[in-house]
Amino acid sequence: MERTLSIIKPDGVARGLAGEVIKRLEQNNFKIAAMKMLRMTKSQAKGFYAVHRKRPFFESLTDFMASGSIIVMILEGENALGRYRELMGATDYREAAEGTIRKDFATDIEKNIVHGSDGPETAAFEIGYFFNSFEITG
Ligand code: GDP
Secondary structure (H helix, E strand, C coil): CEEEEEEECHHHHHCCCHHHHHHHHHHCCCEEEEEEEECCCHHHHHHHCHHHCCCCCHHHHHHHHCCCCEEEEEEEECCHHHHHHHHHCCCCHHHCCCCCHHHHHCCCCCCCCEEECCCHHHHHHHHHHHCCHHHCCC
16 A cells, blocks of 8 residues: 555646546545645745755746645555556656546646655655644545
């Protein structure tokens, strides 16, 4: 069993795609172990994406992530990390495989609907960034 952090980004929530994303998670046998809606401050967005602080798109990405409500979830399941990355599709929607969330809905490399942890250490950091133990129903 693995855990990964999933975010429906501000564009996904604003465009009314939350239900569609959650439906795909349920259809693909992910267990949602925790979920909440919130809006990050710019400084919280910078902390979340600290690994990207030297990238040219850091300012724009963190502005975007703080621009509206997001839905944060902990997904649980066998190979949850890899399976959720597969369901999301490549970062750049133009390179994403058919049938993935980003291929089906994204229109921009930055505003790409969803986030998913890229490895076990990142997942542990990201889960701890948003949730305490009382919020994880397991
Ligand atoms: P992910 O793990 O697939 O989300 O991709 P990364 O960790 O490489 O990048 C984090 C997020 O930064 C992506 O999901 C995009 O929202 C954004 N991003 C990545 N590459 C670019 C880029 O070249 N330009 C811009 N504006 N945003 C980017």
